[in-house]
Amino acid sequence: MKHVIEVEGLIKEFNSVRVLDGITFYVDEGEVFGLLGPNGAGKTTTIKILLGLLKPTSGKALVFGKSLANDGSKDLRRRVGVLLEGDGLFPKLTAYENLDFYARIYGLSNRRERELRIKELLELVDLYEVRDLKVAYLSRGMRRRLALARALINNPKVLFLDEPTVGLDPESRVMVRDLVIKLSKKWGVTILYTSHDLREVEEVCLKVGILVRGRLIAYGYVSELISRFSKSVIEVRLSRECELLKAYNALKLRGYIVEISSSNRSILVIDGDAPEVLRELVSDGVNVEEVRRLGSSLEDVYFKIVKGD
Amino acid sequence: MRRSLIIVKKELVETLRDRATVSSYLFVGAFLMLFNSTTFKGVINVEAFTVYLAPVVGVAVGFNLANRFVREKGEGVLETLLCSPLTLTELWLGKVVGLLIPSYIASLISVMVIGIARGLTLDAPLLIYITLVTPAFIASVIGLLGCLYWILGMREVRILNYVVFFTLSAVMFIVLRFVNAMSVSIELGYLVITATSLAMLSLATCLMRYISKERLIKP
Numbered sequence: 001m002k003h004v005i006e007v008e009g010l011i012k013e014f015n016s017v018r019v020l021d022g023i024t025f026y027v028d029e030g031e032v033f034g035l036l037g038p039n040g041a042g043k044t045t046t047i048k049i050l051l052g053l054l055k056p057t058s059g060k061a062l063v064f065g066k067s068l069a070n071d072g073s074k075d076l077r078r079r080v081g082v083l084l085e086g087d088g089l090f091p092k093l094t095a096y097e098n099l100d101f102y103a104r105i106y107g108l109s110n111r112r113e114r115e116l117r118i119k120e121l122l123e124l125v126d127l128y129e130v131r132d133l134k135v136a137y138l139s140r141g142m143r144r145r146l147a148l149a150r151a152l153i154n155n156p157k158v159l160f161l162d163e164p165t166v167g168l169d170p171e172s173r174v175m176v177r178d179l180v181i182k183l184s185k186k187w188g189v190t191i192l193y194t195s196h197d198l199r200e201v202e203e204v205c206l207k208v209g210i211l212v213r214g215r216l217i218a219y220g221y222v223s224e225l226i227s228r229f230s231k232s233v234i235e236v237r238l239s240r241e242c243e244l245l246k247a248y249n250a251l252k253l254r255g256y257i258v259e260i261s262s263s264n265r266s267i268l269v270i271d272g273d274a275p276e277v278l279r280e281l282v283s284d285g286v287n288v289e290e291v292r293r294l295g296s297s298l299e300d301v302y303f304k305i306v307k308g309d
Numbered sequence: 310m311r312r313s314l315i316i317v318k319k320e321l322v323e324t325l326r327d328r329a330t331v332s333s334y335l336f337v338g339a340f341l342m343l344f345n346s347t348t349f350k351g352v353i354n355v356e357a358f359t360v361y362l363a364p365v366v367g368v369a370v371g372f373n374l375a376n377r378f379v380r381e382k383g384e385g386v387l388e389t390l391l392c393s394p395l396t397l398t399e400l401w402l403g404k405v406v407g408l409l410i411p412s413y414i415a416s417l418i419s420v421m422v423i424g425i426a427r428g429l430t431l432d433a434p435l436l437i438y439i440t441l442v443t444p445a446f447i448a449s450v451i452g453l454l455g456c457l458y459w460i461l462g463m464r465e466v467r468i469l470n471y472v473v474f475f476t477l478s479a480v481m482f483i484v485l486r487f488v489n490a491m492s493v494s495i496e497l498g499y500l501v502i503t504a505t506s507l508a509m510l511s512l513a514t515c516l517m518r519y520i521s522k523e524r525l526i527k528p
Contacts, residue, residue, distance in 0.1 A: 048388075048526070051392050052392075053388055053392065053523065054522075054523050054526075055523055068392075074394040074396075077393060078394055080392065082388075084388050084389060084392075085385070086384070086388060087385060087386075088386050088390070090319065090386060092323045093319070097322070101319055104312075104315045105312055105315055105393050105394065105395055106393065107394065
C-alpha cells in the first residue's frame, strides 16, 4: 500500500534547540494515525512541518509524495483538511459566512454546490440552527465543531486533526469520534490525529506514535504496542478474605511480583501465568473463587513509556 | 486573482461590521465640519487644499485599518489560511484592495464635502488627481505597510505607519514642488507620483515572495 504521509528522519531545530530528533513514521491510505506525547513533545511541530508551515532542518515530510512547503503545492493543498489548535474562524463573520469563505478559497465556485455542501456540514456538526450567528457569539464547543466542518469543506483526502475534541462536551466528543471513524472507514480519508485523551485515541486510531522530547519512542499498531509494552496482570479473587495474606505470602515465596488489590479478597500477580498461579495456590490450600487476566490499555502503554511507570 | 477577490469581499464585510471604521468616518466627518465652520471662505485655496486633503484622509483611515494585516495571527486564523491554496501574495493583495476601498471612499467623501461647502472647481487635472493619483498613493502606503508588518513577523509596528507615510508624502511633495518650479505640466507630475506609487506596490509584491510562512507564524 502506498504511504499517504511519509515522515523520514525529520529533524527540526529552533535557535539550535532540537525539538524533533530524527523521527520516522508512515501513514497509509484510510488509516487514522495517532500522534501522542506530553506537551512540548513535538506533535504540533511535526504537523506544521507536514503542512508546510515550518521548514524542516533536515529530513522528509511528505503528503502524497510531495512537500506542502512548495509554492507549487496548491493542488495538493486542495486535498488536505486542517484543524489546528486555533479554530481558523473569523469572529466577525457568521458560521455560514465562514464556511462559504473557505469553500470559495478551496475552489467550490458553483453556488448551488457550495450551499448544499455548507448545509450538509452544518447539519453534520449540529450547527445549522445557528448558521446566521457570528462566530464571536458561539461557545467554545460550537466553534470547535464549526472548525471541524470547516476542515471538511473541501472533501479532503488527508485530514490533520490537532486535538479536535478540546473544549467539547461528552456528547460532541462522541460525535467527533464517530465522524473520524466514518471518514476513515467509509470514505478512505487518511487522518493524522493528536489528542491527550488516550481512550479516545485507542478507539479511533489504528496506529500510533508516541513522541517524547522530540523522539519517537514507540510506533506501531495500537494492539501491538499494548502487547509489547504492557505487563500481564492476573487478578486472583479468593473465596475468603482471611486467606488473603496466606495467598500473598505463598506467591511471594515463589518469586512472583504480587500486590494486594484495592478491592477486597483479591490480589494482583504481575507477569504471571494464570494456570500455574492457580495450581500453586490450590496446592497451598487456598480457596480460589476466580482467576482472570486484566486487559491493558493504551493508557498503560503511554504511561509506561512517557513516565517510565 | 479570484482568491484575492474573496479576501477583498471578506475584508469589506468585516470593515462594515468594525467599530474602528465607523469611528474613522466619524472622526473625518467631525474634522471636516470643524474645519469648514472655523475657516473663513477665501483664506485657503480649495483646489490646493484638496491636493493635500484627499490622500491624507485616505491614509488616516488606512492607518486605522492597518491592524487588519496582522489580525489573523491574533485570532488564530493565520495558520489555517496558510494551509489553504491561498498564496501569501494573494492574501496580501486582497487585503490591500480590501482596505483601500473604505480608505478611498473616506477620501472621496472628504473631497465632496469640502467641494460642495467651498465651491470646488473640478478641472481635468484635479479629476485625474482624485481618481488616479490619490487611490494609487493610498494603495502604496497601505501595501508597503502591510508588507513591512509581515516582514517583521506579522507585528503591527505603529512607527512604521509614520515612516512610510512621510517617506511617500515627501516623494509626492517633492514632485509637486519640482513641477511648480520647472513649469512642467501638472499632469506629468501626477503621472510621476502615480508611477512611483505603483512602483512601490510592485516592490512590495516582489518582497512578498521572500517572506516565509515560518516567519509569519512564529510567536
